[in-house]
Amino acid sequence: MARTEGSGSMSDSEARDVVGEYEAGWHDPETSTVRFDAGLSEQVVRDISELKNEPEWMTEIRVKAFHHFMKQPMPSWGNLEILNNIDFEAITYFLRSGNKTENDWDDVPEDIKRTFDRLGIPDAEQKWLGGVTAQYESEAVYHSIREDLEAQGVIFLDMDSGLREHEDIVKEYFCKVVPYQDNKFSALNTAVWSGGSFIYVPKGVKVEMPVQAYFRINAKNMGQFERTLIIADEGSSIHYVEGCTAPTYSTESLHSAVVELIAHKDAHIRYSTVQNWSNNVYNLVTKRAIANKNATVEWVDGNIGSKLTMKYPAVILKGEGAHAEVISVAYAGEGQHQDAGAKVHHLASNTTSKILSKSISKDGGRGSYRGMVTVAKKAENCKVNVVCDALILDEDSQSDTYPTMEISNPTCRSEHEASVSKVSDDQLFYLMARGHTEDEALALIVNGFFEPFTRELPMEYAVELNKLMALEMEGSIG
Amino acid sequence: MSSEGEYLAIPAPDRAQHLWRYTPWHRIHPTGKPEEIPDDVSPALVSLTMLDGSELPTGVSISANESNLSRNIDSDVGGAFIRALSDESSIKITIDDGIAIEQPLLLTLESAGSVSGIQIEVAVGANSQTELLTLIESGADWFGLMRCGTIDKSAIFNDVVVNRLGSSKLLRIEQFTLHQDAQVKLGTVGSGGTQTKGDLRYFLAGRGANLQVNGSILSAGKQHNDHHVEIMHEESETYSRLNWHSTCGGKSRTVGTGMLKIAKGAKGSDAAQVFNNLLLSKDAEADSIPELEVFENEVVGCGHGTASGPVDDEQMFYLKTRGFSDNGARGLLITAFLNSTLNEMGSEQIHSWLDELISGGLSSLE
Numbered sequence: 001m002a003r004t005e006g007s008g009s010m011s012d013s014e015a016r017d018v019v020g021e022y023e024a025g026w027h028d029p030e031t032s033t034v035r036f037d038a039g040l041s042e043q044v045v046r047d048i049s050e051l052k053n054e055p056e057w058m059t060e061i062r063v064k065a066f067h068h069f070m071k072q073p074m075p076s077w078g079n080l081e082i083l084n085n086i087d088f089e090a091i092t093y094f095l096r097s098g099n100k101t102e103n104d105w106d107d108v109p110e111d112i113k114r115t116f117d118r119l120g121i122p123d124a125e126q127k128w129l130g131g132v133t134a135q136y137e138s139e140a141v142y143h144s145i146r147e148d149l150e151a152q153g154v155i156f157l158d159m160d161s162g163l164r165e166h167e168d169i170v171k172e173y174f175c176k177v178v179p180y181q182d183n184k185f186s187a188l189n190t191a192v193w194s195g196g197s198f199i200y201v202p203k204g205v206k207v208e209m210p211v212q213a214y215f216r217i218n219a220k221n222m223g224q225f226e227r228t229l230i231i232a233d234e235g236s237s238i239h240y241v242e243g244c245t246a247p248t249y250s251t252e253s254l255h256s257a258v259v260e261l262i263a264h265k266d267a268h269i270r271y272s273t274v275q276n277w278s279n280n281v282y283n284l285v286t287k288r289a290i291a292n293k294n295a296t297v298e299w300v301d302g303n304i305g306s307k308l309t310m311k312y313p314a315v316i317l318k319g320e321g322a323h324a325e326v327i328s329v330a331y332a333g334e335g336q337h338q339d340a341g342a343k344v345h346h347l348a349s350n351t352t353s354k355i356l357s358k359s360i361s362k363d364g365g366r367g368s369y370r371g372m373v374t375v376a377k378k379a380e381n382c383k384v385n386v387v388c389d390a391l392i393l394d395e396d397s398q399s400d401t402y403p404t405m406e407i408s409n410p411t412c413r414s415e416h417e418a419s420v421s422k423v424s425d426d427q428l429f430y431l432m433a434r435g436h437t438e439d440e441a442l443a444l445i446v447n448g449f450f451e452p453f454t455r456e457l458p459m460e461y462a463v464e465l466n467k468l469m470a471l472e473m474e475g476s477i478g
Numbered sequence: 479m480s481s482e483g484e485y486l487a488i489p490a491p492d493r494a495q496h497l498w499r500y501t502p503w504h505r506i507h508p509t510g511k512p513e514e515i516p517d518d519v520s521p522a523l524v525s526l527t528m529l530d531g532s533e534l535p536t537g538v539s540i541s542a543n544e545s546n547l548s549r550n551i552d553s554d555v556g557g558a559f560i561r562a563l564s565d566e567s568s569i570k571i572t573i574d575d576g577i578a579i580e581q582p583l584l585l586t587l588e589s590a591g592s593v594s595g596i597q598i599e600v601a602v603g604a605n606s607q608t609e610l611l612t613l614i615e616s617g618a619d620w621f622g623l624m625r626c627g628t629i630d631k632s633a634i635f636n637d638v639v640v641n642r643l644g645s646s647k648l649l650r651i652e653q654f655t656l657h658q659d660a661q662v663k664l665g666t667v668g669s670g671g672t673q674t675k676g677d678l679r680y681f682l683a684g685r686g687a688n689l690q691v692n693g694s695i696l697s698a699g700k701q702h703n704d705h706h707v708e709i710m711h712e713e714s715e716t717y718s719r720l721n722w723h724s725t726c727g728g729k730s731r732t733v734g735t736g737m738l739k740i741a742k743g744a745k746g747s748d749a750a751q752v753f754n755n756l757l758l759s760k761d762a763e764a765d766s767i768p769e770l771e772v773f774e775n776e777v778v779g780c781g782h783g784t785a786s787g788p789v790d791d792e793q794m795f796y797l798k799t800r801g802f803s804d805n806g807a808r809g810l811l812i813t814a815f816l817n818s819t820l821n822e823m824g825s826e827q828i829h830s831w832l833d834e835l836i837s838g839g840l841s842s843l844e
Contacts, residue, residue, distance in 0.1 A: 076492060076494045077494045377760075377761075390772070392772060392774075392775035393775065394775060395742070395774065395775055395776070397775065398771070398772065398773050399770070399771075399772045400769070400770060400771045400772070401768075401769060401770040401782065402496075402767070402769050403766075403767065403768065403769075403784070404496075404765070404766075404767045405764075405765065405766045405767070405784050405786065406763070406765045407755065407757065407763065407764045407765070407786045408763045409757075409760070410726075410757030410758060410759060410760055410762060410788045411757075411788055412757070412786060412787065412788075413785075413786070413787040413788075414784070414785065414786045414787065415783070415784070415785050416766070416768070416782075416783055416784040416785070417781065417782070417783040418768075418770060418781055418782050418783070419779065419780065419781035420740075420770060420772045420777065420780040420781065421777065421779060421780070422775045422776065422777070
């Protein structure tokens with residue numbers, strides 16, 4: 001087995017040197033209990049499965065996905081200059097930092113607990129969350145759910161425990177929304193997935209408080225491949241929130257998650273993400289949902305960090321009357337390319353979708369909206385609304401929009417509009433005339449620009465995002 | 479290398495490129511086999527007159543078989559193919575500096591046989607004023623049209639291309655460059671042919687250049703109309719508008735892909751593109767990809783939009799309460815939809831002529 005135990009460490013001072021202004025860019029010394037050697041092979045895939053003591057069907061899927069990944073070429077679109085730099089052989093595909101998933105913060109290893117303390121996770125859990133999963137490197141190190149939710153039959157586990165404890169449900173839905181053949185990175189994730197969240201909300205149960213997962217990459221050249229599966233049964237509802245950070249290193253890490261959501265009849269799933277990876281992380285994620293009759297799926301997606309993000313949350317509107325909503329914002333700073341967007345496929349009649357995308361490019365960053373909406377021949381009376389707005393804050397930055405609309409039913413009403421502009425001098429002047437400095441005025445305008453996104457987030461996230469954006473905007477003018 | 483050799487050396491285009499996403503190259507190729515260059519090519523029959531049939535005025539000239547026409551066109555496989563077919567069939571239309579022509583010019587392109595193609599260079603002189611109406615009425619099974627235009631400083635140029643092909647395929651490759659303060663309106667009217675693939679690229683290369691691109695596409699039966707329009711703002715204070723209206727009837731498929739690019743340094747650019755599709759039958763399909771790439775932050779505005787939908791029920795109701803029959807009201811609304819872009823093409827003379835043309839094709843839309 002290609003793995004070493006308890007290896008690896010790095011000094012804090014070295015980390016601080018490279019962290020720069022990225023708030024979550026510090027890292028703790030690595031204290032892994034299991035660490036695979038860098039590189040990918042069928043043996044690595046089998047080893048991960050064996051280590052987790054998985055059922056044979058899962059091992060088989062992993063191996064098939066691995067071979068598909070090896071055969072599949074890299075995408076021929078997107079930012080190939082960055083994408084083709086990924087060295088799959090330099091990445092560590094599995095690293096275990098704790099011995100098991102704890103359900104009490106006091107039992108989490110001290111160094112890892114310190115990480116999450118600094119990120120404010122235990123505090124947030126006490127105040128406003130229905131449940132928390134904290135993933136550190138490849139696996140969850142902490143997990144809890146409120147007792148009242150558990151009593152109502154809500155299952156909220158890390159994905160590894162979900163497979164162990166609810167194999168029948170996982171087997172029914174795993175790879176059904178995002179097959180491993182879907183794209184090269186979904187194949188990679190299926191081959192080496194580890195961690196992520198598994199949620200099942202029974203019929204009619206409304207989970208009033210959001211549940212949260214927090215993903216942290218700490219080690220260098222790490223690959224994090226979490227797999228999340230959320231099933232909302234008939235008439236239920238849930239709001240899932242995820243946050244992501246990683247330290248700043250000079251070498252790259254890869255985050256390639258797959259998220260599958262199934263909203264049964266009349267169910268409602270809202271999936272909120274605030275991605276704040278450091279600028280050495282490739283963030284290549286496949287997120288897709290199926291919405292059955294009268295169900296609603298909402299993706300609320302904030303992309304602040306990473307070197308390259310390629311993420312297009314998708315909804316398949318399979319049942320009549322289903323509704324999809326995607327609200328995404330992206331901030332592309334120096335050396336960053338945020339290639340984000342949305343996909344909605346209207347397969348049934350009377351389905352509706354709304355996509356709102358906002359991006360800001362600054363310091364040579366590049367923000368791209370890439371989206372697709374299709375309306376099937378048999379889908380009558382569908383309504384589609386897509387709006388993309390972009391701000392370019394300086395002369396070195398770039399903004400692109402690549403929308404695709406394929407309408408095959410004449411009763412559909414679809415609208416798409418996009419605009420690219422700079423911050424208006426009039427707005428700046430107005431705010432400065434009322435006593436704000438240029439920086440403050442710009443931060444206010446940017447926060448206003450992102451407001452349709454932040455108002456959909458839980459308040460604590462919205463406040464944090466506004467703070468983050470204000471930090472990013474410092475020194476933007478003059 | 480010969481034109482044939484140049485074409486054969488180009489690999490088949492990747493369908494990941496939006497240009498070829500909906501109409502792969504083999505589909506518009508005359509034989510469906512990209513490795514073939516047909517040898518039974520008939521030359522296009524060309525006539526250039528004034529719209530009323532009178533002789534060309536002084537300052538307008540047409541010459542045949544100019545060498546190296548359109549060599550500088552960016553188009554990859556399509557341009558190379560037309561060059562390979564029509565090396566011996568090319569014309570150059572020259573409008574002298576400073577002349578103002580009161581009547582539109584009418585350029586008619588016809589051909590027989592199975593495959594035909596032509597290269598046309600249009601050189602519009604500085605400070606001139608011209609309208610050019612190009613009518614494609616080929617009886618060939620396949621027609622290739624490549625146009626390359628240069629619009630010099632402060633010229634005013636209205637250009638309309640009308641596709642009235644029968645059961646033919648049309649490959650249209652086009653590239654126009656606008657110099658300082660040039661004012662250009664380019665119109666496309668499509669009502670003929672079984673398949674059309676257009677690759678239209680316009681460069682605003684001079685400060686203050688102003689471009690309006692309008693399309694009125696009438697798709698019916700099993701027609702496949704795919705137009706790709708690229709507008710590149712390379713200089714400061716340039717202005718462009720693209721308005722593309724398509725009616726989609728029968729089992730037709732209408733595709734509009736666009737690329738609007740604002741180069742770094744093109745400060746004060748003002749650009750917008752809109753694709754509108756009117757869906758008229760249950761089997762018709764409309765696809766739009768309006769793309770934007772903006773490398774300059776000092777822009778007046780830069781945006782795009784698409785809208786697709788059926789004939790508006792409220793508008794129908796309004797017209798019917800005023801005595802129109804169902805078909806009458808519908809026809810009126812469709813005509814109005816197409817006219818909103820047709821009205822912007824050229825002068826009143828051209829518009830009346832086009833209006834008549836469009837009205838004749840409406841019955842085929844159901």
